[in-house]
Amino acid sequence: MGTMTEGYEFYASETSYFSGKVRAYLRYKRIPFVEYLNTPDAYRTVILPRVGWPVIPVMVTPEGETLQDSSDIIDALELRFPEAPIYPSTPKQRLAGLLLEVYGDEWLKIPAMHYRWNKNYDFAIGEFGKMAAPELTGEAQREAGLKISKPYAGALPFLGVTPKTEAAIEKSYEGLLGELDKHFAVYEFLFGTRPSIGDFGLVGPLYAHQYRDPASGELMKRIAPNVARWVERMMKPPHPKGGEFLARDEVPETLIPVLARMMREMIPVLVSTAHHFAKWVAETPGAKEGTEPIPRAIGTHMFTLEGARDSRAIFPFDLWMLQRPLDYIASLTDEEKPRAAELLAAAGGDTFLDFPSFPRLTRKNFKLALA
Numbered sequence: 001m002g003t004m005t006e007g008y009e010f011y012a013s014e015t016s017y018f019s020g021k022v023r024a025y026l027r028y029k030r031i032p033f034v035e036y037l038n039t040p041d042a043y044r045t046v047i048l049p050r051v052g053w054p055v056i057p058v059m060v061t062p063e064g065e066t067l068q069d070s071s072d073i074i075d076a077l078e079l080r081f082p083e084a085p086i087y088p089s090t091p092k093q094r095l096a097g098l099l100l101e102v103y104g105d106e107w108l109k110i111p112a113m114h115y116r117w118n119k120n121y122d123f124a125i126g127e128f129g130k131m132a133a134p135e136l137t138g139e140a141q142r143e144a145g146l147k148i149s150k151p152y153a154g155a156l157p158f159l160g161v162t163p164k165t166e167a168a169i170e171k172s173y174e175g176l177l178g179e180l181d182k183h184f185a186v187y188e189f190l191f192g193t194r195p196s197i198g199d200f201g202l203v204g205p206l207y208a209h210q211y212r213d214p215a216s217g218e219l220m221k222r223i224a225p226n227v228a229r230w231v232e233r234m235m236k237p238p239h240p241k242g243g244e245f246l247a248r249d250e251v252p253e254t255l256i257p258v259l260a261r262m263m264r265e266m267i268p269v270l271v272s273t274a275h276h277f278a279k280w281v282a283e284t285p286g287a288k289e290g291t292e293p294i295p296r297a298i299g300t301h302m303f304t305l306e307g308a309r310d311s312r313a314i315f316p317f318d319l320w321m322l323q324r325p326l327d328y329i330a331s332l333t334d335e336e337k338p339r340a341a342e343l344l345a346a347a348g349g350d351t352f353l354d355f356p357s358f359p360r361l362t363r364k365n366f367k368l369a370l371a
């Protein structure tokens with residue numbers, strides 16, 4: 001730790017959601033990096049000693065600094081590589097980008113995990129086997145894949161993927177693909193010819209799970225070929241460090257249905273999460289002092305998707321992500337705020353401006369903590 005390294009070391013996997021988000025960013029920015037697979041050896045010698053828990057993606061900078069969480073990696077690199085910023089500077093595009101990052105990062109896990117573990121099971125086990133036991137082959141490697149995939153495949157009910165919701169998840173995801181297909185028939189990226197933070201958020205689920213997993217890739221290419229081509233552009237940028245955001249802060253009309261979908265599907269869950277989290281902090285001894293760690297999930301709540309209803313875990317981490325668009329709104333000037341409000345109103349999200357307050361979150365030592 002703290003020792004100099006040869007360049008940016010990126011611990012990641014082709015199968016991983018947030019690895020795809022960061023890899024696409026690194027390629028757009030032409031940041032020199034070497035990618036290392038998350039083998040057991042990498043967890044033992046690099047990831048666990050540096051981060052304290054098993055997770056990817058992890059970035060080790062040339063100075064030996066450790067970065068984790070895709071948003072923190074991107075933000076740290078934006079400071080080091082300021083050319084061609086991926087954050088639009090105008091209110092509507094920037095807010096839409098930050099919102100779609102949250103939607104891609106946290107909500108589209110639901111369809112991503114459903115399709116991977118319910119429709120691409122054999123492929124996924126094989127891929128996990130290659131990560132867990134690169135030295136083995138055949139049945140032995142498959143066994144290793146089965147073993148390490150358990151926590152991932154087992155996470156489905158926590159996310160709300162159950163027999164009661166599966167049909168609704170597919171309806172919602174196919175609806176989203178249809179909406180995005182119309183957009184990408186006209187535009188290269190969300191806001192023009194340059195990818196934004198929103199594009200990187202969306203490509204997390206839409207690359208590793210929904211494009212690269214074969215049954216999902218087949219579906220995407222069949223019903224949303226323009227989305228598949230956007231994924232390909234994200235992973236092989238046509239104008240690295242180039243392209244432009246649309247003039248006059250335009251957020252294309254074709255993105256309104258996508259934002260409306262987020263407002264309808266995800267925001268009610270986040271509002272409920274905010275209430276539960278405030279209550280958890282108030283009622284948990286040691287929470288405020290930081291002696292009681294914030295658990296990954298704090299109970300369960302009901303959610304509704306395309307008319308289906310079931311329960312899912314309540315994830316405080318989602319609120320840490322949501323602080324990004326909320327902080328941006330709070331930072332807007334009196335002239336800018338009405339433009340952000342206009343965008344939200346068009347997406348049926350007026351109430352987002354009055355999002356309930358909740359105890360502020362930060363990350364300390366790569367873990368969630370109260371600020």
Ligand SMILES: N[C@@H](CCC(=O)N[C@@H](CS)C(=O)NCC(=O)O)C(=O)O
Pocket residue numbers: 016017018019054055056057068069070071
């Ligand atoms: N929000 C984090 C999440 C990272 C994450 O969930 N990574 C997955 C693979 S894509 C993982 O390693 N999960 C292991 C775990 O969460 O225990 C990020 O943006 O980097």
